[in-house]
Amino acid sequence: MLVLGIETSCDETAVGIVEDRFHLRANVIASQVELHAPYGGVVPEVAARAHLDALLPAVDTALVHAGVGLTDIDAVAVTAGPGLVGALLVGVSAAKGLALAHDLPLLGVNHLRAHVEVAQLEHGELEPPLVALVVSGGHTSIVVMDDDGVFRELGGTIDDAAGEAFDKIARYLGLPFPGGPEIDRLAREGNRDAFHFPRALLNDGTYRLSLSGLKTAVIRELRRLEAAGEEIVLADVAASFQEAIVDVQVTKTLRAAAEQGLDQVVLAGGVAANSRLRERFAAETEANGQRLLVPSIPLCTDNGAMVAASGANLLAVGRTAGLGLAVDPNLPLAG
Amino acid sequence: MLVLGIETSTTRSSVALVDTDRVVASASLGVARRHGEFLAPGIAFCLEQAGIEVDRVHGVAVGIGPGLFTGLRVGIATAQTFAAARHLPVVGLSGLDVLAFRARYTRRAICAVVDARRGELFWAFYRPAPGGVQRATDPVVGRIDQLTAEIEAHGDDVLVLGDGVLTERQRLQDTGAEVAGPELAWPDAADLAELAVPRFVREETIRPDQLRPIYLRDADARIGWQQHDGPAGGPP
Numbered sequence: 001m002l003v004l005g006i007e008t009s010c011d012e013t014a015v016g017i018v019e020d021r022f023h024l025r026a027n028v029i030a031s032q033v034e035l036h037a038p039y040g041g042v043v044p045e046v047a048a049r050a051h052l053d054a055l056l057p058a059v060d061t062a063l064v065h066a067g068v069g070l071t072d073i074d075a076v077a078v079t080a081g082p083g084l085v086g087a088l089l090v091g092v093s094a095a096k097g098l099a100l101a102h103d104l105p106l107l108g109v110n111h112l113r114a115h116v117e118v119a120q121l122e123h124g125e126l127e128p129p130l131v132a133l134v135v136s137g138g139h140t141s142i143v144v145m146d147d148d149g150v151f152r153e154l155g156g157t158i159d160d161a162a163g164e165a166f167d168k169i170a171r172y173l174g175l176p177f178p179g180g181p182e183i184d185r186l187a188r189e190g191n192r193d194a195f196h197f198p199r200a201l202l203n204d205g206t207y208r209l210s211l212s213g214l215k216t217a218v219i220r221e222l223r224r225l226e227a228a229g230e231e232i233v234l235a236d237v238a239a240s241f242q243e244a245i246v247d248v249q250v251t252k253t254l255r256a257a258a259e260q261g262l263d264q265v266v267l268a269g270g271v272a273a274n275s276r277l278r279e280r281f282a283a284e285t286e287a288n289g290q291r292l293l294v295p296s297i298p299l300c301t302d303n304g305a306m307v308a309a310s311g312a313n314l315l316a317v318g319r320t321a322g323l324g325l326a327v328d329p330n331l332p333l334a335g
Numbered sequence: 336m337l338v339l340g341i342e343t344s345t346t347r348s349s350v351a352l353v354d355t356d357r358v359v360a361s362a363s364l365g366v367a368r369r370h371g372e373f374l375a376p377g378i379a380f381c382l383e384q385a386g387i388e389v390d391r392v393h394g395v396a397v398g399i400g401p402g403l404f405t406g407l408r409v410g411i412a413t414a415q416t417f418a419a420a421r422h423l424p425v426v427g428l429s430g431l432d433v434l435a436f437r438a439r440y441t442r443r444a445i446c447a448v449v450d451a452r453r454g455e456l457f458w459a460f461y462r463p464a465p466g467g468v469q470r471a472t473d474p475v476v477g478r479i480d481q482l483t484a485e486i487e488a489h490g491d492d493v494l495v496l497g498d499g500v501l502t503e504r505q506r507l508q509d510t511g512a513e514v515a516g517p518e519l520a521w522p523d524a525a526d527l528a529e530l531a532v533p534r535f536v537r538e539e540t541i542r543p544d545q546l547r548p549i550y551l552r553d554a555d556a557r558i559g560w561q562q563h564d565g566p567a568g569g570p571p
């Protein structure tokens with residue numbers, strides 16, 4: 001069974017092919033980062049135009065990488081939400097054209113859920129219950145995947161998502177967009193204890209996170225140093241800021257696992273590519289005797305393989321969508 | 336020769352199956368912003384009702400704008416993958432050409448106008464020609480006063496049509512032009528496919544990956560930043 005997955009929810013045009021739910025056959029990503037960099041963020045109309053230009057070549061390349069033809073494909077999966085509505089529509093429309101052409105089942109995939117389910121390509125069948133941290137540019141959520149595969153949200157950010165905080169601080173430090181990888185790189189040369197930035201809500205007993213205070217604190221500290229005429233070591237700022245974000249996410253997620261009595265933890269989403277977040281999760285889950293499932297970096301950032309994997313799971317339980325499949329820019333993770 | 340026509344560049348979406356000289360099946364929807372949900376079921380409906388297997392379709396004709404960006408991309412993305420998957424040739428036609436083609440029986444000059452939203456219009460001028468119409472000017476984007484000035488400067492009697500004229504009826508009539516009503520306001524997939532048939536016959540076709548929309552407006556004309564996975568509204 002070959003499932004082709006299409007992802008166009010934000011700024012990556014991606015197509016993946018997965019065989020029998022667990023085997024990655026192709027994962028092609030046409031990134032638009034350079035198109036959006038001059039604006040310091042993703043411009044929706046720029047993204048939608050670029051998706052349309054890049055999609056058909058990406059489908060062709062994925063088929064070549066997998067060494068198959070379109071007639072070998074058994075089903076087409078596509079991200080139906082959440083994301084940018086104009087961007088999502090390009091992928092969904094393209095998926096419908098393929099489904100129509102060869103009378104293939106169509107699968108409407110939840111992008112956030114797919115970030116978690118992609119772990120099955122490297123770690124095998126997910127065996128819920130488990131706890132997952134889904135962390136990206138627009139999302140920071142702690143969820144439980146229950147025995148029946150249903151997602152239940154325990155908590156999330158009440159203001160900025162982690163990726164958003166990375167981007168904003170990066171812009172403030174004069175680093176290029178996207179900020180996450182830049183801060184990660186810079187932080188490796190810095191002292192993470194140089195500044196003590198706040199960890200909001202760390203011990204409030206809930207699973208809520210708040211990152212806007214941290215952002216303000218970093219900016220205030222930079223202004224103070226500037227006013228005092230002191231030298232600013234950007235690497236130290238980056239390392240200390242990153243440590244604060246990582247601290248909150250690791251602490252809250254692992255506390256959730258402990259309190260819910262779960263010993264499997266999935267780290268998912270674009271920010272899961274952050275090296276310090278991965279390092280801390282690896283060290284602490286090992287110390288706690290928990291099992292950590294974290295996809296390799298190309299499968300953390302937005303990709304088509306995750307859509308194909310999640311779509312293959314939907315196909316396996318017969319949850320196909322009709323050709324009338326609608327996009328939902330605000331599709332929730334829970335459910 | 337069976338041609339599938341797709342037109343989703345205005346608030347009205349339509350699909351049609353046209354066999355050389357007659358419409359075999361068609362479907363249309365007059366509700367804006369539902370292009371994405373209508374189009375594929377509309378195509379399936381036409382094939383099914385006409386009892387036609389998908390492998391009998393010879394080519395795909397699709398509206399390439401100018402028009403509403405999101406609708407345009409829905410039509411083009413679907414046409415592209417469908418045609419690529421079936422190894423079919425493609426013809427892309429402007430909705431303005433399709434509108435003017437509908438008015439081909441007039442003796443006047445024709446000005447086709449599509450609503451571009453945000454107080455702007457897309458338009459082009461045409462002149463009657465044997466068996467159809469011929470485009471006289473390239474499509475442009477502009478405001479109503481530019482359009483009325485161009486119509487006045489045109490000299491000949493002008494028939495103005497399209498969804499862009501519906502709200503500006505009086506101002507256009509004041510130029511002395513004849514202003515068509517809602518019956519000629521939206522480009523239709525059946526007309527589009529009919530207009531495309533001779534091109535398929537003459538093999539004046541392109542590959543699916545060569546299809547590009549006519550935008551006539553920069554992508555960053557309306558900046559709005561969005562983060563990964565963020566909730567979003569979009570441009571037209």
Ligand SMILES: [Zn+2]
Nearest residue numbers: 136302563564
């Ligand atoms: Zn994502």
